[in-house]
Amino acid sequence: MIVFPNAKINIGLHVVAKRPDGYHNLETVFYPVQLSDALEMAESRETKLTTSGIEVDGPPEKNLVLKAWQLLSRDFDLPPVHFHLHKNIPFGAGLGGGSADAAFTLKMLNDFFSLQIGPGELKKYASTLGADCPFFIENKSAFATGIGNELSPVDIDLSEFQVVILKPGFSVSTQEAYGNIVPAHPEFNLAELAKLPVERWKETVINDFEKSVFPAYPEIKKCREILYQQGANYASMTGSGSAVFGLFRHLPADFDNFIPRGIYIYR
Ligand SMILES: C[C@@](CO)(OP(=O)(O)O)[C@H](O)COP(=O)(O)OP(=O)(O)OC[C@H]1O[C@@H](n2ccc(N)nc2=O)[C@H](O)[C@@H]1O
Ligand SMILES: Nc1ncnc2c1ncn2[C@@H]1O[C@H](COP(=O)(O)OP(=O)(O)O)[C@@H](O)[C@H]1O
Structure with a gap:
């Protein structure tokens, strides 16, 4: 199975307040864009991640793809899988590429192994992997509040641009x-x-x-x-x-x- 985790842009961003937990409440509009990674998954003898394209810093076990697999494997009996991630979205860029990979991994595991996790529950899993991550579950333009994880749909169409x-x-x-x-x-x-x-x-x-x-x-x-x-x-x-x-x-x-x-x- 192959999926194409896409980047996001922020249309405006207000940092509203610092929270007691050290995070910040913000207001922003997330908008999905075409620039995408490619993430392939197949059953395998052991769970591993191989990569190509832009080199992500840190070891594979720190990669959000494997973190997403680990997260679901705590609650579900997942067989081992081989992921291959081809990285096109630059990181440390504000494009949310790592969060997109994490969210698409959750969605792919849910679909491939028929885990029957609903969208609300998937967003909860996603928010433990990154503040930006829940947006990529539905992946539709959204107004975000809280730490970026409280989402409501917003009707913006930039297709003519x-x-x-x-x-x-x-x-x-x-x-x-x-x-x-x-x-x-x-x-x-x-x-x-x-x-x-x-x-x-x-x-x-x-x-x-x-x-x-x-x-x-x-x-x-x-x-x-x-x-x-x-x-x-x-x-x-x-x-x-x-x-x-x-x-x-x-x-x-x-x-x-x-x-x-x-x-x-x-x-
Ligand atoms: C700034 C934004 C705007 O969309 O995006 P990026 O520039 O990273 O794409 C996001 O708030 C980034 O969200 P995300 O990249 O998922 O953040 P996380 O990995 O959860 O957190 C990284 C660090 O950023 C800080 N952080 C993050 C989110 C938030 N609302 N308040 C924070 O203070 C915390 O110090 C945290 O340790
Ligand atoms: N699959 C992944 N793709 C990109 N970055 C990842 C991935 N998995 C883990 N990371 C880590 O996340 C960091 C990028 O996060 P961040 O700076 O929030 O990116 P961005 O601002 O582009 O969303 C990288 O430095 C990397 O260590």
Whole structure:
């Protein structure tokens, strides 16, 4: 069985408050995008993970794919499986690639072994693997509150836009990004702002992490500037960075010529 865990972008992100458990309450809109990993699973003599593509740091047992398998194997009698993960989504990018792999592993195990876990229960398993992870269970645009795990559907359709993602050669640690931010209650509700025409988002739909991340990493800010110079209708950092995305009604044919060396382009 093969699945294609996709990335997400954040359309605005407000860090609302620090919680007693050290995590932060936030408000954001998650939107799924096409950029995807490929994850294959087959029954095997022992449970193992092999990988190709972008090399994920850390040993296989720390990989969220195996963590998801371990999580379900505590409650279900799962036979051993061989996973192969081909990694296309850069990590430390704010694209949620690790969380997507984890959520798709849970869904694949549920389907393949007919575990009969309902979507609500699957989201509960997912939230123990990462705050972003429950979103990828339904994988539909959603307004997220709490630590990012309380989701309600939001009707946004960006199908008329081309989504272009730029990623500098370095990563930003999510933990570090949260550590450098001063939480504040937002004036406006993002789910409402996201209903405005995309052309009005530049002034209204803000990712709070840009304030704390741009001064330390000016190259990320530069990526956003390039996207606007090239005619993006909206551009923003996603999550805690380091990737930025641009939404284009018309992407210039010579776009790639304007991107400095060392910056990766995904579309
Ligand atoms: C910032 C966001 C926005 O979508 O995405 P990314 O940039 O990582 O994609 C998320 O909140 C990231 O969620 P996720 O990447 O799943 O976080 P986790 O692995 O659960 O947590 C990593 C670390 O980030 C901090 N953290 C995470 C989520 C949250 N709501 N408050 C936090 O303070 C904690 O210090 C935690 O130890
Ligand atoms: N399958 C996976 N894909 C990507 N990262 C993974 C995976 N499994 C575990 N990780 C760990 O998660 C970290 C990426 O998490 P994070 O910084 O939150 O990424 P992002 O901001 O892109 O969502 C990596 O540094 C890696 O150690």
